[in-house]
Amino acid sequence: MKLGGLMIQVHDLQKHFGGFRAVDGASLTIETGSITGLIGPNGAGKSTLFNVIAGVFKPTSGRVMMAGEDITGLPPHELFRKGLLRTFQLAHEFSSMTVRENLMMVPAGQSGETLINTWFRRRRIREEERALRKKADEVLEFLTISHLAEEKAGNLSGGQKKLLELGRTMMVDAKIVFLDEVGAGVNRTLLGTIGDAIVRLNKERGYTFCVIEHDMDFIGRLCDPVIVMAAGKVLAEGSADSIMKNEAVIEAYLGTGLKNKVAAEVAEEAAFAESHGAQPGLGSEAGHGGDGKPEGGL
Numbered sequence: 081m082k083l084g085g086l087m088i089q090v091h092d093l094q095k096h097f098g099g100f101r102a103v104d105g106a107s108l109t110i111e112t113g114s115i116t117g118l119i120g121p122n123g124a125g126k127s128t129l130f131n132v133i134a135g136v137f138k139p140t141s142g143r144v145m146m147a148g149e150d151i152t153g154l155p156p157h158e159l160f161r162k163g164l165l166r167t168f169q170l171a172h173e174f175s176s177m178t179v180r181e182n183l184m185m186v187p188a189g190q191s192g193e194t195l196i197n198t199w200f201r202r203r204r205i206r207e208e209e210r211a212l213r214k215k216a217d218e219v220l221e222f223l224t225i226s227h228l229a230e231e232k233a234g235n236l237s238g239g240q241k242k243l244l245e246l247g248r249t250m251m252v253d254a255k256i257v258f259l260d261e262v263g264a265g266v267n268r269t270l271l272g273t274i275g276d277a278i279v280r281l282n283k284e285r286g287y288t289f290c291v292i293e294h295d296m297d298f299i300g301r302l303c304d305p306v307i308v309m310a311a312g313k314v315l316a317e318g319s320a321d322s323i324m325k326n327e328a329v330i331e332a333y334l335g336t337g338l339k340n341k342v343a344a345e346v347a348e349e350a351a352f353a354e355s356h357g358a359q360p361g362l363g364s365e366a367g368h369g370g371d372g373k374p375e376g377g378l
């Protein structure tokens with residue numbers, strides 16, 4: 081669902097660590113209603129870009145706009161209030177609390193947070209808790225993990241923790257969510273469930289996503305457009321198919337020496353797929369390591 085309008089615009093962003101330019105003049109747009117993929121070789125600057133957009137790092141220079149408003153350098157809690165959330169590579173759950181409790185504690189400003197309310201306004205607190213519990217249970221049902229409601233979050237698998245992280249964004253009705261390496265260490269089945277949840281949140285609830293992921297099957301299934309970063313800059317943008325065939329992208333991943341070899345393999349795979357009526361792609365199972373990242377430095 082493309083809603084039109086420009087949700088996030090990044091203009092000539094720079095983030096330096098000492099003399100090192102982790103983000104070196106990146107400009108890009110994340111359209112409202114899109115699931116935008118952000119890919120690139122290790123060290124390309126993807127996570128740093130996310131961190132600057134989400135207020136974790138202040139940029140060295142450049143601007144970040146959200147729906148026309150300058151949000152450059154705003155702290156994460158202010159962006160959170162505006163509906164912009166960034167999930168981290170490692171899900172930050174409270175391990176000794178149940179899954180439902182983890183969801184219920186996301187919305188800020190609950191009445192039970194002040195001492196005076198816990199003494200004198202117990203009814204209001206009880207009503208709020210009932211409403212939060214109902215919402216948490218709806219979120220769990222949407223994510224097909226109702227059976228985990230009473231489970232301690234620390235006992236969840238890596239993929240289930242990623243689903244919980246998505247659930248936490250739903251407790252505050254996020255507008256735009258930045259997902260960092262959602263597939264890292266997650267098995268194929270659960271990755272499929274996470275992908276389905278992302279697509280449904282996008283289509284049914286109007287969420288905009290920007291997704292960093294090394295798994296090209298996942299990117300190809302979910303994302304349009306795909307933005308490629310290399311050496312702190314935006315190298316290319318387009319559909320997953322066009323990106324996978326883009327020579328500059330292949331070169332950035334593999335270096336010039338391997339470029340011709342890979343191009344020949346891609347052409348061979350495409351010819352084979354065409355003769356067998358299948359879709360060609362770089363993201364074959366054989367090319368991936370156990371962590372979901374393609375092998376050979378991709």
Ligand SMILES: Nc1ncnc2c1ncn2[C@@H]1O[C@H](COP(=O)(O)OP(=O)(O)OP(=O)(O)O)[C@@H](O)[C@H]1O
Nearest residue numbers: 097100101102120121122123124125126127128129
């Ligand atoms: N806090 C920091 N201090 C110094 N250098 C940093 C810092 N954070 C990131 N870098 C450097 O900036 C570069 C970009 O890192 P970043 O994590 O943004 O890349 P990435 O594209 O997300 O990589 P990956 O795919 O491996 O996660 C790397 O060379 C990294 O070492």
